Every structure is written in C-alpha cells, then in structure tokens.
Amino acid sequence: MNLPVLSIIGLGKLGSPMVAAYASKGYKVIGVDINGDFVESINKAKPPVFEPKLGEYLLSYKERISATQDYREAILNSDITFIIVPTPSQEDGNFSTQYVVKAGEEIGKCLKEKNEFHVVVLVSTVTPGSTEKDLLPALEGYSGKKCGVDFGLCYNPEFIALGNVIEDLLNPDFVLIGESESRSGDILEAFYKNICPEGTPIKRMNITNAEITKIALNTYVTTKISYANMIAELCEKIPGGNVDIVTDALGCDKRIGHKYLKGATGYGGPCFPRDNRALIYTARNYKVILPIAEATDEINRMQPDRIAKKILDVLPPQGKVCILGLSYKPDTNVIEESQGIKLAKKLEEKDISVTVYDPAAMNNARQLLRKANFANSLQEALTDSDVIVVVTPWPEFKEIDPDWLKADSTIIDCWRMLDPQRFNKRSKYLAIGVYHE
Ligand SMILES: NC(=O)c1ccc[n+]([C@@H]2O[C@H](COP(=O)([O-])OP(=O)(O)OC[C@H]3O[C@@H](n4cnc5c(N)ncnc54)[C@H](O)[C@@H]3O)[C@@H](O)[C@H]2O)c1
Numbered sequence: 001m002n003l004p005v006l007s008i009i010g011l012g013k014l015g016s017p018m019v020a021a022y023a024s025k026g027y028k029v030i031g032v033d034i035n036g037d038f039v040e041s042i043n044k045a046k047p048p049v050f051e052p053k054l055g056e057y058l059l060s061y062k063e064r065i066s067a068t069q070d071y072r073e074a075i076l077n078s079d080i081t082f083i084i085v086p087t088p089s090q091e092d093g094n095f096s097t098q099y100v101v102k103a104g105e106e107i108g109k110c111l112k113e114k115n116e117f118h119v120v121v122l123v124s125t126v127t128p129g130s131t132e133k134d135l136l137p138a139l140e141g142y143s144g145k146k147c148g149v150d151f152g153l154c155y156n157p158e159f160i161a162l163g164n165v166i167e168d169l170l171n172p173d174f175v176l177i178g179e180s181e182s183r184s185g186d187i188l189e190a191f192y193k194n195i196c197p198e199g200t201p202i203k204r205m206n207i208t209n210a211e212i213t214k215i216a217l218n219t220y221v222t223t224k225i226s227y228a229n230m231i232a233e234l235c236e237k238i239p240g241g242n243v244d245i246v247t248d249a250l251g252c253d254k255r256i257g258h259k260y261l262k263g264a265t266g267y268g269g270p271c272f273p274r275d276n277r278a279l280i281y282t283a284r285n286y287k288v289i290l291p292i293a294e295a296t297d298e299i300n301r302m303q304p305d306r307i308a309k310k311i312l313d314v315l316p317p318q319g320k321v322c323i324l325g326l327s328y329k330p331d332t333n334v335i336e337e338s339q340g341i342k343l344a345k346k347l348e349e350k351d352i353s354v355t356v357y358d359p360a361a362m363n364n365a366r367q368l369l370r371k372a373n374f375a376n377s378l379q380e381a382l383t384d385s386d387v388i389v390v391v392t393p394w395p396e397f398k399e400i401d402p403d404w405l406k407a408d409s410t411i412i413d414c415w416r417m418l419d420p421q422r423f424n425k426r427s428k429y430l431a432i433g434v435y436h437e
Helices: 015-023 036-043 054-060 071-076 098-111 130-143 165-170 182-195 207-237 243-252 272-285 291-314 339-349 362-366 378-383 395-399
Strands: 006-009 029-032 065-068 080-083 118-122 151-155 175-179 202-205 320-324 353-357 387-390 410-413 428-431
Touching: 006 015, 006 071, 015 029, 015 036, 015 054, 015 065, 015 165, 029 036, 029 071, 036 065, 054 165, 071 098, 080 098, 080 182, 098 118, 098 130, 118 130, 118 182, 130 151, 130 207, 151 182, 151 207, 175 182, 175 207, 182 202, 202 207, 207 243, 207 272, 207 291, 272 291, 291 339, 291 387, 291 410, 291 428, 320 339, 320 378, 339 353, 339 362, 353 362, 353 378, 378 395
Parallel strands: 006 029, 006 080, 029 065, 080 118, 118 151, 175 202, 320 353, 320 387, 387 410, 410 428
Antiparallel strands: 151 175
C-alpha cells in the first residue's frame, strides 16, 4: 500500500513532534516553517524545541523527514497537509487566526497548481466557527477551487501534554475529526487507523462540533483541577483535613476518576487557561453564560495569591524565599501561565528577595523575572532561603537533602512529594491541602 505523503505547516512545540511521530510510522513527512532556524534544525535531525524523545525520533527516522520554508515544495509533493501554527489568545479570550489564514493563503496558492485531491487539516486550536469562517475562504479564494470537490478540509485537534507529546500523538484516548465532507474524513480516518493502536475510538462529526469538543474537553479537565484545589483549600481549614485522602477516595468512583484530581497549584501552560477562557468567550458571543467555566477560571486565578499568603504567614522580616519550579509542569521548559512565575512576580512586587531554580526553564524565565536571583543548582537555591516552595513537581526535587536547608526554615510542599518526617527535623514542613495546627 502506498502511504500518502504528509506536509506539516508549523514546526513548533506540537508540529515538530508530529513530524517525528508520523515518520516513525512509515510516512514521508515534509515540514514547513517560516523560521529558517527551525527548518535547518529539522533537516539536521536536531530538535528545534525542548521535548523529551524528539531528538531520538528525528535521528532514527531522518530518511523520511525533510523541512523547507517553501510551501510550494511541500504542498505539491504531499497529499495531506496539517496546519499547526500559533493561534494567540486575545484580550477578550478569542483566538486570533491571523497565522492560520496566512498559512491558508499560501496553501491555496499551491493548490491552484494541483490536480489531485488534497486534504487540508487544521490542528491549531481555534474558536468555534473559525475554520469555516477564516481558513476556508483563504483556501478557496487563493486556489480558485472548491472545498469538497477539489480539496477537503478537516479540523483535527490533538490532546497532548508537553513532555509526552510523541507518546500522546501515537496513543491518543480518541481521535477527533471534524470534516467538511466524508471523502476527507475517510482519508484522515484511514491515516489514524495506521497511526493509533487498534480500537482507538475515532469520532467523526462536522467541523463546528469538533471545534466545540476541543475546548469543552480542556475546560472539563480544568474544572477537575480547580475542583480539587477548592477541596484542598477546605481541607486546610478543617482539623484533620487532608486533600490526598479525600481525592484518592473520590477518584475511585468511576464517574469521577483519579486523573487531574490533585489539589495543588493552579493549572498553566499554553492550552488549559486559554481554552477555558475561549469557551467562556464563545458562549458570551451567543449570549450564554457558563458559570462552571467561569468559576474554574476564577479559582485558578486565586491560586498564586493563596500560596503567596502562606509564604507571607511564615516569612521572617527581611526573609528570603526560594521558588522551586518555573516551568508550568515537569519535563518542559515552557513557562506560559506558569504558577512558579506568577508567584515569583507577586513576591517581587512586594520587594521580597526571591531565589528561583528549575531544571529546564531558567533561560526562558530570565526574560520575565527581572529581580530574582537565579540559582546554579538545586542545593545552591536552598542554602540561604527562609521559605522554600515546591511549585512544579519535577522528580529531582524529591532528592532534596533536608541538611541543605537553613535551620528553622519552612518548606511548603504544594504537591506533597517530600517526606514530612525527614523535613520536620531542622525545618518546618507545610503541605498545601493539609490541616496544620
Ligand atoms: N503546545 C501545546 O501543548 C499544544 C497542544 C494542543 C494544541 N496546541 C495548539 O497548536 C497550535 C500551535 O501551538 P505550538 O505550541 O506548536 O506553537 P509554537 O509557537 O511552538 O509553534 C508554531 C510554529 O509555527 C510557525 N509559524 C507561524 N506562522 C507560520 C506560517 N504562516 N507558516 C509556517 N509556519 C508558521 C512558527 O514559526 C512556529 O515555529 C496552537 O493553536 C496551540 O493552541 C498546542
């Protein structure tokens, strides 16, 4: 069987792992980016972005991978094109489609020269309605061709977690396909049957429902996180309360489940906060209020203040704070909407001395934190600090030796990943979500 050739437009945090993952399944993949450095990087089998396993994959499957800045080269030599360019959030919560439209115009110009049926697949997250309102006219206008006749259009978002992108792409819980007509949906379904384990559900629907499903799903997950954080706050107030004991039991109910039900810090990153706000924005546009989504966002916005208050309650005058973890989650250097950064900024505003440490995100954080002291190692970050806060649950923070801490310091463990018995000797150990005398 001749496999279709793929082109992937946008070689960033999601696009470049897509190139690698699909090449690993036998597909020839041509990547396109306007960023010449990223193109060069892919052609040298070097990861243009931080993502575990990406380097190994690019190297192992380099015969099937190429990248270019030239749309024509990519579109004329491929059968399916995935668009995975940024869709930045605007002030009101809406996603901008300016880069998607630009990509659509370039693809349209190439489709004009093509006789074969070509499938264009939008992967970037968009506000419901945008694929057909913004991308479709760009494709039809610049190609002079008709969607559903000369080319097909699908909306096919991915539900991946940074740090585990390749694994998630190859083993999704389900595949979501919004299709302009069944011919393109059939082509995309056949592609995913080849990529995913047998039996992976493939949900096909119109484009609008797929757009709604994408942001509704992420909003549901964020609701679970804010719910657990709400219970954590309650547990801290009731003598004997402990959020882990409560959520561990709650999660046993199959209607609830354990995933994303850990009372800790708020959620961050390039998807969760903005997808939730985009759902709120979409609903308001249709004069509908979504109180659950709004409360989820509100609870999340409260989390850095909640932790800052705990720090201030125990910080001695002129005391120094250490923040461990600046990436929004472990295994990534992405700091977008990171709780560690938000917390550090809040303390900086109060002129409190802050030292920060993160295994991967120090360079990215330097642009945002102007006053903080950037430690060279985990141990160095701890030695002179009066209050230490574990904000991101990087596994290496489990290695903290209690002897590295200053005597009488306080360690605030947002994820309850340290052993209280070991830390309560020289220091005071405080866990988020647990009642303390
Ligand atoms: N990163 C994630 O965790 C994640 C998860 C799900 C969905 N998404 C969505 O995927 C989209 C892309 O996200 P990302 O994190 O990969 O972004 P990114 O910023 O890491 O990468 C985007 C890439 O697109 C390139 N680009 C921009 N305009 C272009 C154009 N006209 N032609 C070719 N290349 C162009 C940029 O140079 C960049 O390399 C967004 O809509 C995002 O919401 C991201």
